[in-house]
Amino acid sequence: MNNSGGIKHIVLVGEHLPLMMSAAILSSQLADQPVRISAVEIKGKVNSQVECTGSEFIPLCDILKLPFQAVLSQSQGTFSLGQRYLYEQREWFVPYGQYGIQTADSEFMQGLFRLLQQDHTIQIESACIAIQAARQGKFAIPPASRPDLHQALTFAVNLDASAYAQQLKQFALAHKVTFLQADHVTATRGKNQHIESIKLDGQQNITADFWIDCSGESGCLTDDEDDIATGIIDAHWDKLAECIIEDPASIDQPFNQLQVTSWGWLKKSALTERTGVQLEYASQQVSEAEINQWLSDYLSLSVGQTEKIVHRQNQLQMRKKVWRGNCLLVGSAAVNNSKLFFSELFFVQAALIQFLGLYPSLTNQAINAHYFNQQWQQFVDEANDYVQCHYWLIEQQEGKRELMVSATLQQRLEMFQRLGRLPLANSDAVSDNAWYSLLTGMGIRPQQPSLYLSNLSNEQLHHSFIQITSSIDNLVAGMPRYRDFYQQFIRS
Numbered sequence: 001m002n003n004s005g006g007i008k009h010i011v012l013v014g015e016h017l018p019l020m021m022s023a024a025i026l027s028s029q030l031a032d033q034p035v036r037i038s039a040v041e042i043k044g045k046v047n048s049q050v051e052c053t054g055s056e057f058i059p060l061c062d063i064l065k066l067p068f069q070a071v072l073s074q075s076q077g078t079f080s081l082g083q084r085y086l087y088e089q090r091e092w093f094v095p096y097g098q099y100g101i102q103t104a105d106s107e108f109m110q111g112l113f114r115l116l117q118q119d120h121t122i123q124i125e126s127a128c129i130a131i132q133a134a135r136q137g138k139f140a141i142p143p144a145s146r147p148d149l150h151q152a153l154t155f156a157v158n159l160d161a162s163a164y165a166q167q168l169k170q171f172a173l174a175h176k177v178t179f180l181q182a183d184h185v186t187a188t189r190g191k192n193q194h195i196e197s198i199k200l201d202g203q204q205n206i207t208a209d210f211w212i213d214c215s216g217e218s219g220c221l222t223d224d225e226d227d228i229a230t231g232i233i234d235a236h237w238d239k240l241a242e243c244i245i246e247d248p249a250s251i252d253q254p255f256n257q258l259q260v261t262s263w264g265w266l267k268k269s270a271l272t273e274r275t276g277v278q279l280e281y282a283s284q285q286v287s288e289a290e291i292n293q294w295l296s297d298y299l300s301l302s303v304g305q306t307e308k309i310v311h312r313q314n315q316l317q318m319r320k321k322v323w324r325g326n327c328l329l330v331g332s333a334a335v336n337n338s339k340l341f342f343s344e345l346f347f348v349q350a351a352l353i354q355f356l357g358l359y360p361s362l363t364n365q366a367i368n369a370h371y372f373n374q375q376w377q378q379f380v381d382e383a384n385d386y387v388q389c390h391y392w393l394i395e396q397q398e399g400k401r402e403l404m405v406s407a408t409l410q411q412r413l414e415m416f417q418r419l420g421r422l423p424l425a426n427s428d429a430v431s432d433n434a435w436y437s438l439l440t441g442m443g444i445r446p447q448q449p450s451l452y453l454s455n456l457s458n459e460q461l462h463h464s465f466i467q468i469t470s471s472i473d474n475l476v477a478g479m480p481r482y483r484d485f486y487q488q489f490i491r492s
Helices: 016-029 056-065 068-074 108-118 128-136 161-174 247-254 288-299 342-357 365-397 406-421 432-441 458-477 484-489
Strands: 009-016 037-041 050-052 078-080 081-087 091-096 156-160 178-182 183-190 195-200 204-207 210-214 228-229 239-246 256-260 263-273 274-281 310-313 317-319 325-329
Touching: 009 016, 016 037, 016 056, 016 108, 016 484, 050 056, 050 210, 050 274, 056 068, 056 406, 068 161, 068 484, 078 263, 078 484, 091 128, 091 432, 108 432, 128 458, 156 161, 156 263, 161 458, 178 204, 183 406, 195 365, 204 210, 228 458, 239 288, 247 263, 247 484, 263 484, 317 342, 325 458, 406 432
Parallel strands: 009 037, 009 210, 037 178, 081 256, 210 325
Antiparallel strands: 050 156, 078 156, 081 091, 183 195, 195 204, 228 317, 239 274, 239 310, 256 263, 263 274
């Protein structure tokens, strides 16, 4: 990494997991740089009880050189092959792994869509090894001798958030990050909105060359004038209720579950013999007490368990510029995202990796910031479109008023419905595979077949489909039960 001579001291301000992950990533990747890193921990704030990572968890462990087996064990973690969706009488999976087996076959999905047009008895999920394994309660990590299966069986993990945060903090401490604590922080700004210093609890003064704000929705170091409402879901699903319940059967299900209820989307995420439950709802339609009663009835909670339900406000504001002056915002301080469909750490990790790729000197910060903000906006826009699909489904299916969707989401829906393809995007916020799975599960069927496959007959496509699904069935049949695999994995 190039030396950034103008930056000698970076200060992070935040709380809980976003702060610890930021400290871990920066201290790891800037270890060869002459830069000091300090982290100011805002006391008394915990964002979540369960951390549902995405498939980026393993690459992060590789970056930090952390053995993910140890992280999983110490954080009471479990594996997840994807999300199982339940909507009225329908259900479908959105897996982390790809469809088929060969990653290089870019037209594989187009062949599946064409078969769906010809034969409505075909189940697209039978062509995905991750879905088949999840449905049968099986799991295995592909061996090094089967690189062809690595993308097909991509997985994520669920972790106890407090335990994971402590692990990342210990990692950062070992990489010489200095931690400070404060109840509140105030910033002093100079010209061009550059932060000159911060004061902790009105007493201790700290200066730095660059600042990372991972303080969540409060945005400790941000300027209020930089907020902008998204105007899409301001009146919907603005609160999140969360609790953890004892669940010995959780270890039998290598997937998370998303279900539409009378109040919104409900998510269940498995930990070791426990399940984290999250419900997004609109506070204008129902009170916290009513939600508590509904969850108590639905989950058969005791009085003591009901009292432990926590309600949090969802972030509904976006920032025009997440890198402004000498300060970068990461996590929910920077984006309007749903805790159900994206982990906050997904955005923290993505922002910091993009930042490190542009690791700035003071002479070119303005150029770097401008480029970063442009690229970041594309990333967040796609993630928000993915979230909006879930709300759009509810509104459309229940015959409510039409939900306003972005122009990019409208284009995505129309292109997929017509051609079975997605607009080209420069961001990696959502994989094409996730879009295909979600849109197909919602009942959207492409109308026009692929011209690229026009030289293949339906019989040829069907024969290939049978061969692939047979191979997948054989692979899944040879997998151990998830509970057995997990217990052996932890012991080893």
